[in-house]
Amino acid sequence: MSLQPARPRYKPYTGAAAGWGALRSVTRFWLDSKQPFKNLRALLKTNQNGGFDCPGCAWGDSPENGRIKFCENGAKAVNWEATKRGVGATFFARYSVSELRRQSDYWLEYQGRLTQPMRYDRQTDHYVPVSWDEAFALIARHLHNLESPDQAEFYTSGRASNEAAFLYQLFVRAFGTNNFPDCSNMCHEASGVALGQSVGVGKGSVTFADFEHADAIFVFGQNPGTNHPRMLEPLREAVKRGAQVACFNPLKERGLERFQHPQHAFEMLSNGSRPLNTAFFRPALGGDMAALRGMAKFLLQWEREAQSKGEAAVFDHAFIAEHTEGVDAYLAQVDATPWAQIEQQSGLRLDEIECAARLYRDANRVIICWAMGLTQHHHSVPTIQEIVNLQLLRGNVGRPGAGLCPVRGHSNVQGDRTMGINDRPPAALLDALEQRFQFRVPREHGHNTVEAINAMLEGHSKVFIGLGGNFAQATPDSPRTHAALQHCALTVQISTKLNRSHLTTGNDALILPCLGRTDIDRQAEGPQAVTVEDSFSMIHASYGQLEPLSAEMRSEPAIIAGIAKAVLGNHPVDWDALIGHYDRIRELIADTIPGFHDFNRRVQHPGGFHLGNSAGERRWSTANGRANFAPHSLPQSLLHEKVRETGEQPDLILQTLRSHDQYNTTIYSLDDRYRGVRGLREVVFANADDINRLGYEPGQKVDMVSLWADGVERRVSGFTLLAYDIPPGQAAAYYPETNPLVPLDSFGEGSFTPTSKFVAIRLEPARDTGRIL
Ligand SMILES: Nc1nc2c(c(=O)[nH]1)N[C@H]1C(S)=C(S)[C@@H](COP(=O)(O)OP(=O)(O)OC[C@H]3O[C@@H](n4cnc5c(=O)[nH]c(N)nc54)[C@H](O)[C@@H]3O)O[C@H]1N2
Ligand SMILES: Nc1nc2c(c(=O)[nH]1)N[C@H]1C(S)=C(S)[C@@H](COP(=O)(O)OP(=O)(O)OC[C@H]3O[C@@H](n4cnc5c(=O)[nH]c(N)nc54)[C@H](O)[C@@H]3O)O[C@H]1N2
Ligand SMILES: [Mo]
Numbered sequence: 199m200s201l202q203p204a205r206p207r208y209k210p211y212t213g214a215a216a217g218w219g220a221l222r223s224v225t226r227f228w229l230d231s232k233q234p235f236k237n238l239r240a241l242l243k244t245n246q247n248g249g250f251d252c253p254g255c256a257w258g259d260s261p262e263n264g265r266i267k268f269c270e271n272g273a274k275a276v277n278w279e280a281t282k283r284g285v286g287a288t289f290f291a292r293y294s295v296s297e298l299r300r301q302s303d304y305w306l307e308y309q310g311r312l313t314q315p316m317r318y319d320r321q322t323d324h325y326v327p328v329s330w331d332e333a334f335a336l337i338a339r340h341l342h343n344l345e346s347p348d349q350a351e352f353y354t355s356g357r358a359s360n361e362a363a364f365l366y367q368l369f370v371r372a373f374g375t376n377n378f379p380d381c382s383n384m385c386h387e388a389s390g391v392a393l394g395q396s397v398g399v400g401k402g403s404v405t406f407a408d409f410e411h412a413d414a415i416f417v418f419g420q421n422p423g424t425n426h427p428r429m430l431e432p433l434r435e436a437v438k439r440g441a442q443v444a445c446f447n448p449l450k451e452r453g454l455e456r457f458q459h460p461q462h463a464f465e466m467l468s469n470g471s472r473p474l475n476t477a478f479f480r481p482a483l484g485g486d487m488a489a490l491r492g493m494a495k496f497l498l499q500w501e502r503e504a505q506s507k508g509e510a511a512v513f514d515h516a517f518i519a520e521h522t523e524g525v526d527a528y529l530a531q532v533d534a535t536p537w538a539q540i541e542q543q544s545g546l547r548l549d550e551i552e553c554a555a556r557l558y559r560d561a562n563r564v565i566i567c568w569a570m571g572l573t574q575h576h577h578s579v580p581t582i583q584e585i586v587n588l589q590l591l592r593g594n595v596g597r598p599g600a601g602l603c604p605v606r607g608h609s610n611v612q613g614d615r616t617m618g619i620n621d622r623p624p625a626a627l628l629d630a631l632e633q634r635f636q637f638r639v640p641r642e643h644g645h646n647t648v649e650a651i652n653a654m655l656e657g658h659s660k661v662f663i664g665l666g667g668n669f670a671q672a673t674p675d676s677p678r679t680h681a682a683l684q685h686c687a688l689t690v691q692i693s694t695k696l697n698r699s700h701l702t703t704g705n706d707a708l709i710l711p712c713l714g715r716t717d718i719d720r721q722a723e724g725p726q727a728v729t730v731e732d733s734f735s736m737i738h739a740s741y742g743q744l745e746p747l748s749a750e751m752r753s754e755p756a757i758i759a760g761i762a763k764a765v766l767g768n769h770p771v772d773w774d775a776l777i778g779h780y781d782r783i784r785e786l787i788a789d790t791i792p793g794f795h796d797f798n799r800r801v802q803h804p805g806g807f808h809l810g811n812s813a814g815e816r817r818w819s820t821a822n823g824r825a826n827f828a829p830h831s832l833p834q835s836l837l838h839e840k841v842r843e844t845g846e847q848p849d850l851i852l853q854t855l856r857s858h859d860q861y862n863t864t865i866y867s868l869d870d871r872y873r874g875v876r877g878l879r880e881v882v883f884a885n886a887d888d889i890n891r892l893g894y895e896p897g898q899k900v901d902m903v904s905l906w907a908d909g910v911e912r913r914v915s916g917f918t919l920l921a922y923d924i925p926p927g928q929a930a931a932y933y934p935e936t937n938p939l940v941p942l943d944s945f946g947e948g949s950f951t952p953t954s955k956f957v958a959i960r961l962e963p964a965r966d967t968g969r970i971l
Pocket of ligand 1: 425481
């Protein structure tokens with residue numbers, strides 16, 4: 199593999215998910231890391247007891263050791279992080295920041311690991327070396343210069359360990375603000391809000407073992423073949439033992455459709471693959487709430503029929519009576535929802551919805567999973583609450599083999615929230631911090647991601663610190679976000695790899711290179727482990743395995759402690775002492791965060807420990823102490839009023855999604871194997887009839903312009919139209935290239951999550967008409 203991408207090619211993929219293609223792809227990344235043998239040893243430690251937690255996704259594992267527990271995309275993540283290539287003083291002397299800005303996201307990260315702290319020199323437009331102490335002192339000067347602590351933004355991306363996240367929130371709150379914009383704001387925020395209101399805890403209620411007992415598993419708006427490949431195995435096992443797997447996705451994503459496991463040699467050799475799904479439903483973008491409502495309406499109809507015939511009930515009346523509130527209002531809402539609206543909004547025929555409802559009814563134990571296809575819409579909170587409503591009707595929460603399963607993204611995004619990375623922190627957390635550390639903890643809500651961008655744009659916030667991630671590229675409305683960062687007096691990025699956020703500098707800017715999950719973290723009292731929490735609330739330890747590329751890199755906790763000490767001195771804790779051995783950080787976590795008592799002992803247990811989940815135990819930590827039905831009506835229209843105000847009918851509705859060879863804004867290669875694309879990311883998938891109807895030809899280059907009545911033109915140029923098996927009226931294109939199309943004020947109600955899966959667009963012939971394919 200080299201940086202030179204393959205010649206662009208588009209040819210529908212006919213192989214199975216995983217299998218030989220996966221093995222070939224992993225091998226390429228392995229060799230390209232320049233240290234294949236070391237990395238092979240490291241890979242075998244992935245997700246093992248005594249090994250490190252995969253820096254890929256947040257899917258959990260069975261606790262037994264021994265079996266190989268990494269997937270194709272986990273292997274890519276490991277090889278990408280554990281590379282021999284480094285980016286330090288020589289690199290930055292060679293390229294100015296303006297020059298670097300002209301490079302692609304792919305090129306930037308490919309350059310390798312950041313190896314030493316750097317400070318931006320505006321005079322020369324180059325990054326130049328800076329000592330750690332000078333860097334910390336510079337941050338302290340800027341933070342002390344602010345009129346109020348609320349003028350600084352402290353971003354977190356979900357790879358930060360529990361220890362790093364806990365220290366970060368402690369420092370930031372001791373400094374005096376709750377401004378915690380977080381990648382979760384763009385991700386599963388709607389799940390947290392919806393579940394918190396409905397069942398009292400914003401996390402999934404199931405554990406890994408539940409998948410072994412489910413009679414049906416519904417997967418909404420998720421592409422596990424690419425984004426959570428280890429999830430395919432429990433799905434496949436479920437199908438094997440006769441359980442139903444039903445998928446709701448407008449795209450027939452490979453892996454949901456056909457699957458073979460790379461670790462099952464026989465199936466691979468015989469090239470035998472079997473259909474994984476037992477049912478596949480292809481809703482309109484944003485149509486899931488209507489589909490779920492339709493399922494509930496069928497259940498209600500069958501419940502009434504059963505009652506009139508004296509047959510067994512469809513609803514779990516005992517559960518509803520004992521545990522829930524609001525069923526009558528909800529069923530009245532179900533009755534009031536017209537079938538015509540359900541059909542029109544869901545994009546599904548009533549017989550399809552009836553089929554889904556039957557699958558649902560006939561299963562005793564049902565797990566419902568979901569991801570970004572549900573969380574990145576205007577009405578994501580009501581949609582997820584509709585899942586809860588459905589599950590409550592049949593008592594499918596809090597018993598083995600049944601429950602709610604938001605499948606998280608970043609490997610520790612759930613843990614970061616548990617540790618208090620929260621712009622709207624619960625009072626109990628703040629009370630506990632105040633009691634333990636004896637300082638006045640800020641009580642006002644802080645900024646989430648959208649609010650942080652607005653605050654920087656308006657000049658209210660002047661310092662941005664990013665604990666990981668790529669704020670400039672992951673956020674919506676890219677030109678405005680870039681301007682927001684550039685308005686700052688200081689931007690600081692604590693990172694492993696070079697990305698566009700380092701090039702979108704404030705007046706002053708720092709790059710602070712940190713250790714990653716795979717690196718050995720040596721502190722005064724020896725090598726340290728960190729801990730993480732997966733989607734099933736399992737907490738386990740992670741031990742880095744590889745010698746760091748540079749002695750100048752520091753661990754995230756050490757960097758945070760360095761900043762904190764420079765800003766606050768030894769208040770409210772002795773930061774250096776904590777870093778000497780992370781057991782001391784874990785003691786503070788045990789003192790303040792519920793569920794972590796005796797943390798240092800329990801985390802020694804192979805496989806870790808379960809944090810507990812009140813909803814999973816049928817205890818409801820809601821205001822009324824019950825599980826709540828949420829009686830929402832369907833949205834009047836899926837088109838936001840700002841779209842309707844333009845008076846223009848959108849050509850297509852665009853969703854922005856991930857290719858197979860990327861991890862969020864990290865682009866591993868320009869290929870998307872399962873969708874048949876090679877060597878090119880500026881593509882837009884559309885239905886052949888739509889391409890024809892709109893007067894274009896497949897392979898032609900187009901611009902996309904988003905419809906939003908605020909006088910700002912949002913356009914991306916030169917995307918190649920690909921005829922794809924996608925429902926009419928829809929389009930799909932990769933994130934982050936399409937982020938300039940997502941308006942900053944187009945976000946989910948109650949979640950503030952940018953609506954990345956629903957962008958109303960117009961196509962225009964590209965100014966550059968040269969054909970690529
Ligand atoms: N290899 C790899 N792994 C990853 C990531 C990665 O980038 N690469 N990212 C990580 C992160 S942070 C996250 S959050 C997860 C993301 O995991 P996913 O949620 O699987 O990610 P997306 O690519 O955004 O895919 C969304 C899926 O939802 C479907 N969809 C879109 N709109 C709708 C809709 O309205 N209704 C329905 N029913 N379906 C819809 C799309 O067709 C697509 O299949 O993955 C994590 N794991
Ligand atoms: N249009 C559109 N936008 C989206 C989405 C979408 O589906 N569509 N998805 C959203 C979602 S779900 C998410 S989660 C966000 C992701 O947003 P982010 O989490 O901000 O972005 P990433 O691309 O994961 O960040 C990659 C960078 O993290 C740094 N990094 C990697 N590992 C480590 C580490 O161990 N420590 C530290 N300190 N840094 C590290 C590297 O420098 C790398 O360049 O994007 C969101 N944006
Ligand atoms: Mo995410």
